[in-house]
Amino acid sequence: xxxxxxxxxxxxxxxxxxxxxxxxxxxxxxxxxxxxxxxxxxxxxxxxxxxxxxxxxxxxxxxxxxxxxxxxxxxxxxxxxxxxxxxxxxxxxxxxxxxxxxxxxxxxxxxxxxxxxxxxxxxxxxxxxxxxxxxxxxxxxxxxxxxxxxxxxxxxxxxxxxxxxxxxxxxxxxxxxxxxxxxxxxxxxxxxxxxxxxxxxxxxxxxxxxxxxxxxxxxxxxxxxxxxxxxxxxxxxxxxxxxxxxxxxxxxxxxxxxxxxxxxxxxxxxxxxxxxxxxxxxxxxxxxxxxxxxxxxxxxxxxxxxxxxxxxxxxxxxxxxxxxxxxxxxxxxxxxxxxxxxxxxxxxxxxxxxxxxxxxxxxxxxxxxxxxxxxxxxxxxxxxxxxxxxxxxxxxxxxxxxxxxxxxxxxxxxxxxxxxxxxxxxxxxxxxxxxxxxxxxxxxxxxxxxxxxxxxxxxxxxxxxxxxxxxxxxxxxxxxxxxxxx
Amino acid sequence: xxxxxxxxxxxxxxxxxxxxxxxxxxxxxxxxxxxxxxxxxxxxxxxxxxxxxxxxxxxxxxxxxxxxxxxxxxxxxxxxxxxxxxxxxxxxxxxxxxxxxxxxxx
Numbered sequence: 218x219x220x221x222x223x224x225x226x227x228x229x230x231x232x233x234x235x236x237x238x239x240x241x242x243x244x245x246x247x248x249x250x251x252x253x254x255x256x257x258x259x260x261x262x263x264x265x266x267x268x269x270x271x272x273x274x275x276x277x278x279x280x281x282x283x284x285x286x287x288x289x290x291x292x293x294x295x296x297x298x299x300x301x302x303x304x305x306x307x308x309x310x311x312x313x314x315x316x317x318x319x320x321x322x323x324x325x326x327x328x329x330x331x332x333x334x335x336x337x338x339x340x341x342x343x344x345x346x347x348x349x350x351x352x353x354x355x356x357x358x359x360x361x362x363x364x365x366x367x368x369x370x371x372x373x374x375x376x377x378x379x380x381x382x383x384x385x386x387x388x389x390x391x392x393x394x395x396x397x398x399x400x401x402x403x404x405x406x407x408x409x410x411x412x413x414x415x416x417x418x419x420x421x422x423x424x425x426x427x428x429x430x431x432x433x434x435x436x437x438x439x440x441x442x443x444x445x446x447x448x449x450x451x452x453x454x455x456x457x458x459x460x461x462x463x464x465x466x467x468x469x470x471x472x473x474x475x476x477x478x479x480x481x482x483x484x485x486x487x488x489x490x491x492x493x494x495x496x497x498x499x500x501x502x503x504x505x506x507x508x509x510x511x512x513x514x515x516x517x518x519x520x521x522x523x524x525x526x527x528x529x530x531x532x533x534x535x536x537x538x539x540x541x542x543x544x545x546x547x548x549x550x551x552x553x554x555x556x557x558x559x560x561x562x563x564x565x566x567x568x569x570x571x572x573x574x575x576x577x578x579x580x581x582x583x584x585x586x587x588x589x590x591x592x593x594x595x596x597x598x599x600x601x602x603x604x605x606x607x608x609x610x611x612x613x614x615x616x617x618x619x620x621x622x623x624x625x626x627x628x629x630x631x632x633x634x635x636x637x638x639x640x641x642x643x644x645x646x647x648x649x650x651x652x653x654x655x656x657x658x659x660x661x662x663x664x665x666x667x668x669x670x671x672x673x674x675x676x677x678x679x680x681x682x683x684x685x686x687x688x689x690x691x692x693x694x695x696x697x698x699x700x701x702x703x
Numbered sequence: 704x705x706x707x708x709x710x711x712x713x714x715x716x717x718x719x720x721x722x723x724x725x726x727x728x729x730x731x732x733x734x735x736x737x738x739x740x741x742x743x744x745x746x747x748x749x750x751x752x753x754x755x756x757x758x759x760x761x762x763x764x765x766x767x768x769x770x771x772x773x774x775x776x777x778x779x780x781x782x783x784x785x786x787x788x789x790x791x792x793x794x795x796x797x798x799x800x801x802x803x804x805x806x807x808x809x
Contacts, residue, residue: 242742243719249738249784250727256788259738263781266744270777273748287755295755302750302767306774313775314782322783326737329744329779336746336772340753343765347756358706454736461743465716469709471752477709478716479745485720487739493724494732584729591733595787609729 226277226288234272235475241265242479246486269475274299281472319596320556323587324384327377327453330460334373337463338430341367344470345426353421362469364413367426368433369463373456375437380453383441394443405436440506448505450585451494455502458487497584500647532683534692537624537659538699541567542574544621548613550581550650551593554627554663558689561600564626567697568602574700580606581613581623581650583631610650617654625652625660627689633674658682661692734787741780747773 224230242265248258277288290296310329317325341363348355355363382388395401409432412425444452461483468476495502541547549568555561568578580602586593594607608616617623625632628650635642636649652658658681676682685692727735750769757763 243723246723246738246742249735250724250731252728252731255731255734255738256785259734259741259781259784259788262738262742266742266777266781269745269748270751273751276752289751289755291755298754298757298763298767299751299770302770303774305767306771307778309771310775310778311782314779314786317783319786322733322737322787325779325783326733326740329737329776329783330740332772333740333743333746333776336750336769336776339765339769339772340746340749343753343757343762343769346759346762346765347753350758450733457736457740457743460746461739464743464746464749465713467746467749469706469713471749472704472709473748473752474704474712476745476749477712479742481713481716482720482723483739483743485717486724487720487736489721489724490727490732490736490739493727497729497732584732591730594730595733 223277226275228276228279231272231276232474234268235473238265238269238272238475239478239482241268242482246482269479272475318559319599320559321385322595323450323453323592324381327380327384327449327456330453330457331374331377331381334370334377334456334460334463337366337370337460337467338374338433339370340467341370341470342426342430346423349421349423354416354419357417359470360417362466364416364429366463366466366470367429368409368413369459369466371430371433372437372440373459373463375434376441376456376459377437377453379438379441380449380456384449388442392443392445395439398439398443402436402439405432405439408432409436444505448500451491451500451502451505454487454491454494455506458484458491461485461487494585529677530680530683532659532685534685534695535699536683537685538696538703540622540657540659541571541576541624541696542700542703544576544656546577546579546616546620547571548579548581548608548616548620548623548652548655550583550623550625550628550632550652551586551597552583552626552628552631553587553592554629554661554689556587556592556596556627558627558691560626560690560693561596561602563690563693563697565597565600565602567693567700568606570697570700574703578606579608579613579616581610581616581652582607583610583628583650586628586631610648614651614654617651620655621657623652623655623658625658626693627661627663629662629674632676634676634679635674638675652676653679653681656681660684661689662686663688734784737780737784737787741777741784744773744777744780747777749773 241261245258245262245265248254248261274289279286313325344363354360379388409429412428416425441452461480464480465477465484468480491502495505549564551564555564571578580597582593597607598604630644632650632652633644634649634653636644636647639645653676658676658679660677660682662684664686677684747770750766750773754766754770757766
């Protein structure tokens with residue numbers, strides 16, 4: 218029996234294309250690690266993806282584990298199913314990627330990650346169904362990775378959806394905990410692994426498989442729900458690595474090199490990236506996950522009762538304008554408030570006007586300001602703020618003592634001195650922008666609400682600090698107008 | 704391809720992943736996460752591989768959804784990463800306007 222009638226449908230040729238595809242992934246990923254090569258890197262990886270998908274569609278009849286499998290497209294019904302899936306995916310994927318506001322990108326990444334995990338879970342389910350239809354449990358070297366992919370894929374799908382809900386503020390960003398959470402989570406983990414073990418030891422039951430998917434789904438929900446919003450970027454990165462691992466597992470079950478390589482590269486690099494992010498926030502990955510299991514340190518909010526009853530000093534746009542216009546050095550500290558109010562262009566305008574008055578303006582960017590590392594850089598770059606005005610935390614902190622005015626725009630936790638001073642604070646130990654070393658601090662805030670981590674900020678009660686309440690964009694606009702009229 | 708070959712590939716790929724992401728500036732963490740996110744859209748290939756095995760209606764529905772999910776992951780992932788990165792593109796440096804001395808208030 219000939220496996221392939223046409224050379225370009227033979228497994229050898231397809232595998233050669235797969236090698237080309239994952240080479241492009243690696244080259245592209247390397248490009249993504251440098252600012253000058255990143256755009257090209259992303260495109261290179263995308264080309265790799267197109268090659269991998271087209272190669273797969275070409276794949277003809279082949280033998281896997283002694284079983285002869287039909288060509289990928291062996292009849293019109295396959296064509297329709299594939300086209301239907303591709304069309305639905307494209308119809309949802311393109312608009313959501315193109316229309317999403319830059320501020321909502323973190324949750325979009327969570328969502329795209331989730332569907333990847335969901336796809337893995339569905340693939341393994343249908344694989345198992347197919348195995349049962351064609352004579353029972355497959356051999357262990359297929360079965361074990363299939364079960365692994367089902368658990369991880371399902372956790373990743375539901376965990377990412379919760380992360381999306383939290384960032385989109387459909388769900389409250391504060392940690393949500395059930396009583397006895399650790400035990401519930403542990404029980405769910407045991408149930409899903411237990412079902413998997415039952416199947417692996419010979420039980421043939423689709424119900425058990427669905428049991429795996431459902432308990433893993435609940436686990437994904439319950440592990441992410443109690444994690445505070447401030448830790449969400451790290452969680453998304455971790456779930457991203459999980460989806461990569463589940464894809465690699467699916468690759469072993471399906472005997473597909475490109476799945477194994479691409480999945481594992483994402484699994485490994487995602488783990489490293491998760492760790493880098495956690496380090497930038499002075500958090501450890503285990504303690505964040507422990508938060509999810511109801512232990513460890515999590516931002517529980519409230520707490521700092523000693524700030525109760527203290528008064529804050531509110532100010533007017535005019536006063537702020539005078540402070541700024543007569544300063545020598547102004548440092549702007551942007552946070553999520555700037556992103557929400559879409560104030561980046563107004564901020565750029567203020568910068569331009571101040572520079573016109575001879576004021577030196579710098580931006581102090583905390584590594585986790587906003588909802589993701591680099592979030593502020595993206596927004597300010599969008600508003601044409603020159604790259605060299607954006608200073609990272611370690612570069613700007615020594616500058617604060619000679620800074621006349623710090624303008625905090627919708628940032629909170631990243632300036633919270635409690636992270637340095639009060640060991641009982643949930644964010645104790647996180648490196649912060651030491652704005653209180655400056656001559657004066659002006660904070661633009663919507664209201665007296667606490668930050669995303671749900672912790673009060675003693676900075677606001679500092680005598681150097683004055684607050685200007687209102688929408689960040691409007692406040693910045695008013696200040697700009699006042700500066701111009703001086 | 705036997706299991707040991709597959710595991711060898713897995714281990715080597717893990718090291719490639721570790722090595723590639725050794726030093727990354729904070730600024731690029733988000734685009735990089737988004738980029739790796741797009742790459743695991745490779746699950747689309749996994750979904751395509753099993754479509755022709757589906758015989759029951761339920762299996763077909765599951766796989767159409769899986770293909771759709773994989774497509775969203777791939778297309779959305781690469782597009783969002785590209786949009787994010789286009790923000791970092793070097794724009795032609797505007798001529799630095801020096802404030803005319805008479806406008807500077809002292």
